[in-house]
Amino acid sequence: MDLAPVLDGFTVVLEPTNLLYCLIGVVIGMLVGVLPGLGPAATIAILLPLTIGIDTVTAIIMLAGIFYGAQYGGTITSVLLRLPGEASTVVTVFDGYALARQGKAGTALGIAAIGSFVGGTISIVALSFVAPLVAGFALDFGPPEYTALALLGILLVSTISSGDRIKALVAAAAGLLLATVGRDSFTGAERFTFDNLNLADGLDFVPIAMGLFGLGEILHALEERHHAVRAPATVSNVWPSRKDLRQSSGAIGRGSVLGFFLGILPGGGATLSSLAAYSMEKRRSKTPERFGKGAVEGVAAPESANNAAATSSFIPLLTLGIPANATMAVIFGALLIQGVTPGPRLVEDDPELFWGVVNSMYIGNILLLIMSIPLVGLFVRILRVRATVLAPITVMITLIGVYTVRNSVFDIGLVIVFGALGYLMKKLGFDPGPLVLAFVLGSLLESNLRRSLLIFEGDPTGFLTRPISGTLLAVFLLVVLGPLLSRLLARRRATSDRPAKEPV
Amino acid sequence: MTVLVGFVPTPEARAALDAGIAEAARRGEGVLVLNSSRGGAPVSVEVADEDTLRDITARAERAGVAVEVRQVTREGEVADEVLRVAREVDASVIVIGLRKRSPVGKLLMGSSAQRILLDADRPVLAVKP
Amino acid sequence: MSSAPGGAQRPTGPGGPPAAGTGPADLVERLHDDPTVADADDLAAELSAEERPEPAGPVANVVIALVVVCLGVATVVGSFGQNVGSASAPAGGTWPFLIGVVLTGLGLALLPLARRTADAEKFTRASLLVVAGVATMVGFVATIGVIGFEIPATALVFVWLRFLGRESWRLSIALSLAVVVAFYLIFVVALSVPIPHLF
Structure with a gap:
C-alpha cells in the first residue's frame, strides 16, 4: 500500500486550523450528544452555512468530529442520569446507570471513554485499508452499477429507519421528487418550477436539510410535556481499576470489530452495533446475570461498537459516494456545497481531503479521550438549560444562518416551509432522514438511470446482465420482497397448522 | 389541615423545613413537603435527590410529625404551584425560606417568595437560615 | 391530615x-x-x-394514505406535462413519471394498514404552540425585508420564551434583547453579512 498519501494526510491534520476545527467539532459533538433534542444530523445541518466560508478539509474534519463526538456525549447522560442522549447509547444505560448507582459512575465513564477510543481507532485503521480497496473496486462502476447502488442505499436506509417502512419509502420518493424540481440536466427543460424564478435552478440542499432536521425537530418538541427532571449528578472516582480494564478488554475488542462491520451497512449503524455488541457480550458471558446490574462489559461493548460504527459509516460515503445514514447524507450535501462530488475517484483525485478527514479521526478520538472526563462536570451543568430557552436561540441561528448561504430571503422562507414539513412528517410517522438522503442522491440516480437505459436501449433487464449491478439489484429485490415473503410463509404455516388443532 | 413547606435543596429551604416541622408539631398537624422543579431540562438544581428525601422523612419522624413528600414538575412559576397546592390541601400555613438578595439581584431575578407572600390567601411563615 | x-x-x-x-x-x-x-x-x-400526544385514529391514517396517493397521481399528471418519453428514449418526464407511480403504489399500500398503524400522532392543543411557532417565523421572514432583522428577531425570541416557553417576563425580555444584540455583533459587525438591518 502506498503510504505517502496517508502520511501527507497527517501533515494536513496537524495544521493549526484543522486541529482547532477538529477540537471545535468534537466539543460540539459531545455537547450535542449530551443535550436531548437535536442530534448530530440536525446540528450538522444547522452548521452547514458555517462550512461555506472555510476550506473543504477543515469543514469535513469539523463535521466528522461532531458525529463521532456525539456518540460519546450521549454516554454521559446515559450513565449519570439514565437518560440516553443518543439512540446509540440506550444500551449503555443498563449497566452504566447501575454502576453509577453503586457510586462507580467514574468507572463507567472511564471504561466508556477507553472503549470509545479503542473502537474508533481500530475502525480508522481498518478503514485505512478497506476504503482504498473498495474505491479501487468501484472505479469500474458504470451508470448501471451506480443506479443499482443508489437504489439499494436508499432502500436500506428506509427499511432500517425508525418508523414505518412504507412511510420511509414515501419520504424517500418525496425526496427524489424534490430533486427533480428545476432544470433537467439532459434536456434543459424546466420541471415543477411553477414559473417561479427562484426554483428554476432547483431546490438548494441547505434550506431543506436545515428545515427538515433543525426546525422540524424544534417544532416537534414544542408539543412535548416534560416529565422527569433529575437532580444534578456528581462524579467522584474517575478512573476504572486495572481489574475492570482487564475484564472489559475482550468486550472492547469484539465490540470494535462488530461495530466496524455493522457500521458500513446503510441504516442502523451506530445504534444497531451497540445493540448487537451488547447482546453478543451477554450471550457469550459465563455469568450473564451480571448484565444490567453493573457489568463493565455491558458498558465497554456498546461504547466500543458505536464509535467504531460511527467511523466506518464514513466508508460508503467516501469511497462510493453513497451516504449510509441521514448524518452522512448531510455531510454529502456539505461536500457538494464545497464543489466536491464524493465517489470512488475521491481517494485518488483528492487524497488530501480523504486522508485528511480519515486521519483527523485519530486526533479527534484522542481529544475525546482527554477531554471527556474533565468536561463531564461542565456538561452536567449545561443540562440545566431549559429546552424552552435553547429552542428560540436555535431557531434564530437557523433562520439567519440559512440567509448567509446565498444572501437570499427566499431561502429563509424555504427553510420555514421545510421546517413545517419536517414537523408534519415527524408528527405523522414519516422519517425525514430518507427524504434528505434521497434528495442528495436524486439527480445522481436519475442521470445514471437515464444513461443506463440509453446503454441498454430501453431494456431494463440489461441491469441483470452485468454482474455487479445484477447482484446489487438481486439484493435490492430480496430486501423489498423479503418481508412480504416471510409474512406469506408465516400465514401459510398458520393455516396448515390449524387442521391439526381443531377439536375432534 | 396541613403545614405546607416549599422545598428546594438550599440552606434557606432546609431552615424552612425545620421550622415547618416544628410548626406542624406545635399545631398537631402533618406536614406536606412540596419539591417543585421547573420542567424542560433533563437536570434541575431544584430537585431533591434521594438522600435529601430520606433526610426529610427522617427529620419529620424524629419530631413525630406525619409527612408527605411531593415531587412535581411544573411548567410555569413556582409561586403559582405553591399557592395552587396550598389551596388544594387547604394548608393551614405556608412555610418558605427567604434569601438575602442584592438590589441588582432583586431587580434582575424577581422573587418567588415575594409573590407567595403577597398573593397567598392563608398565613405564610418566611424563614431565614 | x-x-x-x-x-x-x-x-x-x-x-x-x-x-x-x-x-x-x-x-x-x-x-x-x-x-x-x-x-x-x-x-x-x-x-x-x-410525553407525546396519543396516536391518531384510523381515519387520520386513511387521510394520510390518500394524500400520498394524490401526490403520486399529481406527479404522474405533471410528468405528462413534460415529455414522458419511453424506456428506450428517456426524457424529462420519465423519471417523475416513475416516482409518481411508486408514490401512488406506496400510498395504496398504506391504506389497508390504516387500522393498525399507530405512529401518527393526534393533533392536540399543544399543536397550537407549533402553529404559533411557525407564525412567528412567517412573521419574521415577511417583515425582515422592510424593517430589518432586529425587531422581528427580538419579537420572535420573546414570543418563544414568554408564550411558548412560559418563562418569566424578565427572562424573556432580557434574553431576547441579549440574543439579538449578540447576533448583531456577530453577523453584522464581525462577519459583515448583508442581512437587512435597521440599526
Whole structure:
C-alpha cells in the first residue's frame, strides 16, 4: 500500500486550523450528544452555512468530529442520569446507570471513554485499508452499477429507519421528487418550477436539510410535556481499576470489530452495533446475570461498537459516494456545497481531503479521550438549560444562518416551509432522514438511470446482465420482497397448522 | 389541615423545613413537603435527590410529625404551584425560606417568595437560615 | 391530615428511585435477545419520559394514505406535462413519471394498514404552540425585508420564551434583547453579512 498519501494526510491534520476545527467539532459533538433534542444530523445541518466560508478539509474534519463526538456525549447522560442522549447509547444505560448507582459512575465513564477510543481507532485503521480497496473496486462502476447502488442505499436506509417502512419509502420518493424540481440536466427543460424564478435552478440542499432536521425537530418538541427532571449528578472516582480494564478488554475488542462491520451497512449503524455488541457480550458471558446490574462489559461493548460504527459509516460515503445514514447524507450535501462530488475517484483525485478527514479521526478520538472526563462536570451543568430557552436561540441561528448561504430571503422562507414539513412528517410517522438522503442522491440516480437505459436501449433487464449491478439489484429485490415473503410463509404455516388443532 | 413547606435543596429551604416541622408539631398537624422543579431540562438544581428525601422523612419522624413528600414538575412559576397546592390541601400555613438578595439581584431575578407572600390567601411563615 | 406520628409516606415522583419494573435489570429483560433499532428508539423515548400526544385514529391514517396517493397521481399528471418519453428514449418526464407511480403504489399500500398503524400522532392543543411557532417565523421572514432583522428577531425570541416557553417576563425580555444584540455583533459587525438591518 502506498503510504505517502496517508502520511501527507497527517501533515494536513496537524495544521493549526484543522486541529482547532477538529477540537471545535468534537466539543460540539459531545455537547450535542449530551443535550436531548437535536442530534448530530440536525446540528450538522444547522452548521452547514458555517462550512461555506472555510476550506473543504477543515469543514469535513469539523463535521466528522461532531458525529463521532456525539456518540460519546450521549454516554454521559446515559450513565449519570439514565437518560440516553443518543439512540446509540440506550444500551449503555443498563449497566452504566447501575454502576453509577453503586457510586462507580467514574468507572463507567472511564471504561466508556477507553472503549470509545479503542473502537474508533481500530475502525480508522481498518478503514485505512478497506476504503482504498473498495474505491479501487468501484472505479469500474458504470451508470448501471451506480443506479443499482443508489437504489439499494436508499432502500436500506428506509427499511432500517425508525418508523414505518412504507412511510420511509414515501419520504424517500418525496425526496427524489424534490430533486427533480428545476432544470433537467439532459434536456434543459424546466420541471415543477411553477414559473417561479427562484426554483428554476432547483431546490438548494441547505434550506431543506436545515428545515427538515433543525426546525422540524424544534417544532416537534414544542408539543412535548416534560416529565422527569433529575437532580444534578456528581462524579467522584474517575478512573476504572486495572481489574475492570482487564475484564472489559475482550468486550472492547469484539465490540470494535462488530461495530466496524455493522457500521458500513446503510441504516442502523451506530445504534444497531451497540445493540448487537451488547447482546453478543451477554450471550457469550459465563455469568450473564451480571448484565444490567453493573457489568463493565455491558458498558465497554456498546461504547466500543458505536464509535467504531460511527467511523466506518464514513466508508460508503467516501469511497462510493453513497451516504449510509441521514448524518452522512448531510455531510454529502456539505461536500457538494464545497464543489466536491464524493465517489470512488475521491481517494485518488483528492487524497488530501480523504486522508485528511480519515486521519483527523485519530486526533479527534484522542481529544475525546482527554477531554471527556474533565468536561463531564461542565456538561452536567449545561443540562440545566431549559429546552424552552435553547429552542428560540436555535431557531434564530437557523433562520439567519440559512440567509448567509446565498444572501437570499427566499431561502429563509424555504427553510420555514421545510421546517413545517419536517414537523408534519415527524408528527405523522414519516422519517425525514430518507427524504434528505434521497434528495442528495436524486439527480445522481436519475442521470445514471437515464444513461443506463440509453446503454441498454430501453431494456431494463440489461441491469441483470452485468454482474455487479445484477447482484446489487438481486439484493435490492430480496430486501423489498423479503418481508412480504416471510409474512406469506408465516400465514401459510398458520393455516396448515390449524387442521391439526381443531377439536375432534 | 396541613403545614405546607416549599422545598428546594438550599440552606434557606432546609431552615424552612425545620421550622415547618416544628410548626406542624406545635399545631398537631402533618406536614406536606412540596419539591417543585421547573420542567424542560433533563437536570434541575431544584430537585431533591434521594438522600435529601430520606433526610426529610427522617427529620419529620424524629419530631413525630406525619409527612408527605411531593415531587412535581411544573411548567410555569413556582409561586403559582405553591399557592395552587396550598389551596388544594387547604394548608393551614405556608412555610418558605427567604434569601438575602442584592438590589441588582432583586431587580434582575424577581422573587418567588415575594409573590407567595403577597398573593397567598392563608398565613405564610418566611424563614431565614 | 393528622395521621399517627411516624406514618411517613414514601417519596414518589420524578427524580426519585425508578418505579418497579423499570430498573436497569428489568430494562435488560425487556430488551429481548434480538432487539432492533426501533426497540432502542422506543426505549430511549421511554427513558427520556417526554410525553407525546396519543396516536391518531384510523381515519387520520386513511387521510394520510390518500394524500400520498394524490401526490403520486399529481406527479404522474405533471410528468405528462413534460415529455414522458419511453424506456428506450428517456426524457424529462420519465423519471417523475416513475416516482409518481411508486408514490401512488406506496400510498395504496398504506391504506389497508390504516387500522393498525399507530405512529401518527393526534393533533392536540399543544399543536397550537407549533402553529404559533411557525407564525412567528412567517412573521419574521415577511417583515425582515422592510424593517430589518432586529425587531422581528427580538419579537420572535420573546414570543418563544414568554408564550411558548412560559418563562418569566424578565427572562424573556432580557434574553431576547441579549440574543439579538449578540447576533448583531456577530453577523453584522464581525462577519459583515448583508442581512437587512435597521440599526
